[in-house]
Amino acid sequence: MDKSARIYVAGHRGLVGSAILRRLRSAGFADIVVRDRKELDLTDQAAVNRFFAEERPEYVFLAAARVGGIKANSAFPADFIRDNLLIQTNVIDAAYRFGAAKLLFLGSSCIYPRLAPQPIREEYLLSGPLEPTNEWYAVAKIAGIKTVQAFRRQYGFRGISLMPTNLYGPGDDFDPENAHVIPALIRRFHEAKMSGAREVAVWGSGAPRREFLYVDDLADACILLMRVYDGEEIVNVGSGEEVTIAELAEAVRRTVGFEGNIAFDRSKPDGTPRKLLDSSRVRSLGWRPATALAEGLRLTYEWFLAHVAAKCW
Numbered sequence: 001m002d003k004s005a006r007i008y009v010a011g012h013r014g015l016v017g018s019a020i021l022r023r024l025r026s027a028g029f030a031d032i033v034v035r036d037r038k039e040l041d042l043t044d045q046a047a048v049n050r051f052f053a054e055e056r057p058e059y060v061f062l063a064a065a066r067v068g069g070i071k072a073n074s075a076f077p078a079d080f081i082r083d084n085l086l087i088q089t090n091v092i093d094a095a096y097r098f099g100a101a102k103l104l105f106l107g108s109s110c111i112y113p114r115l116a117p118q119p120i121r122e123e124y125l126l127s128g129p130l131e132p133t134n135e136w137y138a139v140a141k142i143a144g145i146k147t148v149q150a151f152r153r154q155y156g157f158r159g160i161s162l163m164p165t166n167l168y169g170p171g172d173d174f175d176p177e178n179a180h181v182i183p184a185l186i187r188r189f190h191e192a193k194m195s196g197a198r199e200v201a202v203w204g205s206g207a208p209r210r211e212f213l214y215v216d217d218l219a220d221a222c223i224l225l226m227r228v229y230d231g232e233e234i235v236n237v238g239s240g241e242e243v244t245i246a247e248l249a250e251a252v253r254r255t256v257g258f259e260g261n262i263a264f265d266r267s268k269p270d271g272t273p274r275k276l277l278d279s280s281r282v283r284s285l286g287w288r289p290a291t292a293l294a295e296g297l298r299l300t301y302e303w304f305l306a307h308v309a310a311k312c313w
Contacts, residue, residue, distance in 0.1 A: 011064030
């Protein structure tokens with residue numbers, strides 16, 4: 001993938017896609033094709049085919065997806081499985097049919113069994129039941145992995161699949177109904193700080209352990225894998241460090257500067273008890289995360305203040 005290659009970033013306005021776009025541009029790639037949802041509906045097969053026929057991208061970063069936290073997954077299971085199946089199938093098929101040299105598919109660590117051995121290795125895929133709170137999204141992502149592998153086996157199409165851990169950073173979704181845990185906590189603590197509230201409620205017991213990765217570090221891994229990796233096996237990408245949700249909430253509280261208390265709502269679901277990826281495969285290729293959690297939270301909160309809070313309060 002040289003600097004003159006034509007590259008399509010699907011989902012460039014999302015958390016991952018925007019980070020990939022930033023990293024590509026800073027690395028000197030100039031011929032980058034993007035379309036927002038109004039310009040190109042990725043669930044529309046005919047529209048996707050027309051786009052690929054016209055633009056003929058050589059490399060495709062498939063970061064477009066319908067995403068959300070536990071609440072959104074529980075409320076809209078049909079939307080999550082339908083839209084993600086359509087998006088990924090349309091883009092993978094069109095990339096092959098219209099001559100793309102290579103495609104990178106972004107999956108998710110939720111593809112692994114709820115009670116998978118820790119740290120989670122790539123071969124644990126399909127070895128046990130999924131976490132019920134996000135199984136619809138997980139099933140769609142597993143189908144995406146298998147689609148990429150099937151196109152490689154039948155047609156020789158060079159598709160690869162990357163499984164990131166829990167992500168956060170600039171460009172995240174801070175919507176109170178759909179946000180993942182870090183943006184949800186940032187918004188909740190910020191609103192409490194602004195209103196003078198004495199307490200913030202956090203879903204669950206606080207006991208589950210999670211691994212978090214700053215999204216720009218993931219983007220670096222995506223570009224590296226597009227350059228040097230060409231295997232059928234999926235590749236985990238994680239920070240290698242984990243915290244409890246209680247520890248995370250405290251870290252976000254400090255970052256935001258909220259001085260009240262944290263109350264855990266045990267009537268709400270915890271989700272998977274623990275999720276830590278074994279990222280030795282990507283590390284063997286030379287990638288390392290560069291952003292510690294405290295620094296990543298600070299940068300994310302600064303972005304939130306500039307792009308979200310400034311428009312709301």
